[in-house]
Amino acid sequence: MNLKLEHISNIRNNTLQITGSKSETNRLLILQALYPNISIENVSNSDDSGLMQKALQSEELVVDIHHAGTAMRFLTAYFAVKEGRETVLTGSKRMKERPVKILVEALQQLGCEISYENEHGYPPIRIQGKQPSTNHVALQANVSSQYISALMLIAPSLPDGLEIVLEGKVTSVPYINMTLSLLKDVGIEGTFQNNKITIGSYQGVISKSVVVESDWSSASYFYSIVALSNDRSVTIGSYKKESYQGDSSLSEIYKYLGVETTFGKNTITLKKVSDSVLALPEGLDLSNSPDIAQTIAVTCFGLGVGCYLTGLHTLKIKETDRLEALKTEIEKLGGQVHITEDTLRLEPSDTISKDVSIATYNDHRMAMAFAPLAVKTSLFIEDANVVSKSYPDFWLDLKKLGFEDSNV
Template sequence: MSDRLSPSLPSTVMVSPSNLLPSQPEIPSSKYYTLRYALAAALAPGESRIILPAHSDDSDALFRGCRALGAELRWEDEQERVLLIRGTGRPYQPAPVTINVGNAGAVARLLIGLGALLPEVTIVTDHPQSLGKRPNRELLEALITLGVQCEGSGLEGCLPITLRGSAIHGGRVTVSGARSSQFLSALLFLAPLLPDGLEIDVVDGLKSQPLVRTTIEVLQEAGIQIEYDTSLLYFRIAAGQHYQPREFQIPGDYPSAAALLAAYAASTDPTSQLTLSRLRPGDEVGEYLFATFQRMGADIQRTGDTIVLRGGRRLHGFEIDGDPITDCIPVVVAAACFAEGESRIYNVESLHYKESDRINDLCAELRKAGCTLEPGQDTIIIHGRPEGIEGGVTVDGHNDHRLLMALAIAGLRSQRGLTLTGAEHIAKSYPHFFEELRRCGGNIRSLTTKEARPS
């Protein structure tokens, strides 16, 4: 199986004011579940089937990583809707190996954890100004405690990172959860394969707890037993466990759905209606996201795995803890820019450490477009403009797919449109986002280099 080629995407797009149409788009599969199920399959002896895996730059990066760990991957069908993974039971590569994780932070952290089982592995990125600046110090400190030799870049353990794990052992380890839950998820995937098992104490609190519960769910489905307290601050994983080959069905992706839901929630046209299917009910991120749109006054309903949102409703200000839906926050902020009154989103400090600074960078670009926001260390305050914004400027996506989605929503409600640069980075999670928004009635066109050049 070779790397899937991403579609050729424009680097600059123009998003003009639009009335959205009734639409039933097919949203991407969940990135969260694709990454975790594929990794579990790569660690299981025998063949697993991944049904409807996500197609994105991030999933491609993980598939490269799975092959580097010794797994074999191939598509069962020409449509690439079923991925077959023959796992190794334990990562194995006798010679030093290098893995390019692209701009995929979660993939990097998960592979840093499991790469510690190899004699020598180097994790690199070809996005030094984005993922190359994200810290991994807390995870490396935990691995050093377990006997792994770790060489990172700078004091914060940035990529590239080289690991030598010939002396790795289990025992008890402490890891901080203050900046990212991905450090903990990496240790949880590693733990069953350690000779002495592992006990994990989480200190400094834990961000993005729903994603840790997703990790636990996937590990348990793959046959791994985990003891943990309800606060998710202590874990015990016994040694001698083995991942089991399974068939895994990937649900729809809530952060991708959030972008389309936010666009329709901000729409002023009462005939606009969005219907999204394959969104697993009971999902912690999904339920909190659904409640957030309700809180802002959107007309949103759920029946089973289908969500319907009708536009043209007057949105109003709201206040939420943003940590449970951290990857959805940029598009929620964009919708709040067109609500009546003030909105406040707090407990989002971790957004500073994503592909971009999703607080300061997002607010700066939306301000250029005419929105009114107050960025803080842990908060974003939005003063809504129900009448819309002026637009007519160029805004930059900061190499961040989530910012691009948010800026596109703002462009739809602008008077003069917005020009988005760096649009090709949408491929990280949702390569067809602009195309899908166009099918929903969005007035979106790709610009040539000459057209995009400032006059």
């Protein structure tokens, strides 16, 4: 479905309920599979979480997780220690281009049995579930935090727990801390000190109910909408000030772009408080929250200001090469973007082309990051249904704010 978004002059004040965090949900689903008495509330209604649930319930040899990168990483570790179970884990064409070698090698260090069906280092992989022979593993620290979290999630189910040594500078620390916090929420203790994560064994029954906080990366699109609007506010739930999610840094970052965040009881209200936009800090480091980089870059473009974002190396191995995709689509709209392997520089610009068709590259975040520009101009979003990967109600929620759309 290709969607035309019409230029709107003002957004409606409204209150929206955002689906549960995909990141928190998928971690908790693995823990629930290991400890079935755990119950989860406010589960994400994203495609990725649905695929995770389906995979965990499957008894088939071949498990296809399509585009769900988190599911690929977490399930690789889960099936690797599921004794006696053989699984071939596969996915979409793009998933087969996304590396899994570092995680596979870490699991092989533990004594797990995993082989590649096609290209070395990439899915599909064949997993022979077995009990690990050691409780110590080392891997690079500057890799996707999902590799590290995958190991952390299976750790308590192992007879001797797990010690994970991270070599080098650790990136995406908030996601590691999120995993530790969720483990603690269900009664499992762990530590993360001096590049070493230690999680003890827990062989008992866990009876806990956990409420998933709503997704902060989904909130980013409403920060962008409010920043691009004139004196409007939006209230969204369910959020908490002491969040486990690194993307909650939005509340500080968007102060520079004229948006104030007020925390209520399980809600946040975003309000445009200033027409004078401050420059973002030069070299804003998003290594702890890379999923909001696209939104921030597009917001700055819409406001006519430049930005220089760093810490973006993981964006090259997402659903698409997000740095290349951002450069291509912003430049179609009249902007100028320079990228390296881990940085993006947007030049200030005071023009936005109208009726441009934005390619989404099978990437949900491309569709949602560019949609707020409809506050400034009319545009087309190609393959708009791709948002279902993380936020199926996105277009419905935009309509509640006064956005007008039509299928083309």
